[in-house]
Amino acid sequence: MVNIIDKFLQDLKINGTAEKTVMDYSKFLKNINRQKSLEKWDKTDVNKYILEKHNECFAGAQICKVKLKRFFTWAGKSELVSHLNT
Structure with a gap:
């Protein structure tokens, strides 16, 4: 079964995200x-996590x-991150 991180990374690739960026997201998400x-x-x-x-x-x-x-916006959980100023 493909997990949510792999689905997200696959979506990034499909949408033309640079391989270096995909790898960066992969390391980041799998680590946390x-x-x-x-x-x-x-x-x-x-x-x-942000405070740390x-x-x-x-x-x-x-x-x-x-x-x-x-990630969380893609995953349909934007309420978890809607308060973050980016």
Whole structure:
């Protein structure tokens, strides 16, 4: 069975996203999916992750916000990321 991350990556490829960008999303999403399945994330998980990244590096947090927003919007869960300014 193809999981949600693989479906998202496939969609990126179909829509002409550069291979480097697809690989970047793949690493990012699979890494955070190990902590907790993305299918089970809620708004609290999103906020917690962004705050962790913000403490490491502001620019890194901004990139994570963009990636999370793109993924969750695609997945039909835009309510999890609608509060993020990107």
